[in-house]
Amino acid sequence: MNGTILAEGFVDVSIPTIVWAWVTFLVTLWALSKVAWPMLQAKMEEREVRITEGLEKAEKAEKHARELMEKQEEILQEAREEAQKVIAEGRAAAEHVRKQTLEKAQADIATERERAKKEIDLERVKAIDELKRTAVDLTLEAAGRVIERELNEEDHRRLAAEVIGRVESLK
Numbered sequence: 001m002n003g004t005i006l007a008e009g010f011v012d013v014s015i016p017t018i019v020w021a022w023v024t025f026l027v028t029l030w031a032l033s034k035v036a037w038p039m040l041q042a043k044m045e046e047r048e049v050r051i052t053e054g055l056e057k058a059e060k061a062e063k064h065a066r067e068l069m070e071k072q073e074e075i076l077q078e079a080r081e082e083a084q085k086v087i088a089e090g091r092a093a094a095e096h097v098r099k100q101t102l103e104k105a106q107a108d109i110a111t112e113r114e115r116a117k118k119e120i121d122l123e124r125v126k127a128i129d130e131l132k133r134t135a136v137d138l139t140l141e142a143a144g145r146v147i148e149r150e151l152n153e154e155d156h157r158r159l160a161a162e163v164i165g166r167v168e169s170l171k
């Protein structure tokens with residue numbers, strides 16, 4: 001067995017093969033560490049920087065979005081308050097107009113009622129005067145027929161005054 005180690009298994013392994021495998025591995029490792037690792041490490045660092053920048057941008061965007069949302073909420077709250085204020089002012093104005101309209105209508109009704117009372121009183125006075133005149137005429141005519149003579153002007157006046165006195169006492 002000339003420098004060959006026999007394993008009791010599937011593979012025969014020799015020391016020169018192991019040495020060459022280690023030499024090849026170390027040369028490959030050295031070559032990779034001088035050529036490939038720096039490039040790979042640069043790419044990894046570049047990627048890490050891009051990811052870090054992306055995360056920072058995302059955080060800034062999220063912070064900006066939160067600020068915008070807070071501003072939007074403030075504006076919305078102000079708009080709600082302004083709307084409530086406008087609604088309250090509108091209701092107050094409507095109530096004021098309603099009260100003014102009601103007061104004006106009541107004043108108009110009172111004025112119309114007073115005017116109607118005055119017209120009724122005036123018509124009542126006219127009716128009473130007309131009734132008095134009619135009563136006087138009827139009285140004079142009846143008196144003339146009763147006495148069957150014609151009364152002179154002085155008799156007419158005296159009889160009219162008596163009739164008017166009686167009618168006024170009937171009120």
